[in-house]
Amino acid sequence: MKLTPLHDRVLVKRLEEEEVTAGGIIIPDAAKEKPIKGTVVAAGPGKKDEPMTVKEGDQVLFNKYAGTEVKIDGVEHLVMREDDILAVIS
Template identity: 45%
Template sequence: MTLRPLQDRVLIRPVEQEAKSPGGIIIPDSAKEKPVEGEVLAVGPGIRGDDGALHRPELTAGDRVLYGKWSGNEIKLDGEDLVIMRETDILGIVDQAHAEQQAT
């Protein structure tokens, strides 16, 4: 099954955080926070402004994004937990190349 988001909506696969803290403590599922980072799976065509022009989203499938902890709607598609939200609920795009350069 596939889902094609409408307007400025974005379909995201949340990325689970490490099960260990930086100090090596294993974090139980009950203490884990909701994911706030995810991978964009699909993006809608955009939304029409007051002038009638189509404003295309800045995101593309494959982007890694940060979003608010309580943003969007959780859905289950083919047994997988996903989140669908408006593009305006996304806080930013994680630049993987930049993050890898700073890690080295």
């Protein structure tokens, strides 16, 4: 399935967090928080007078509760507004 975001929407795939801490402690799934980092998979064209500032392949930080979760080919993604993105990681 191919998904193309509209207007100022962005399709983001979450980056997986490490399951082991620096001290070697394994974190169980129930105790893990969802990561707030992701990779932009697709971006819409932007608002009428504002072009998009993120592009495909950018790694970004976003709000903890941002976006709507969707499954594409069995992989979880988030569809969110560009305003929910806090920073681009370089």
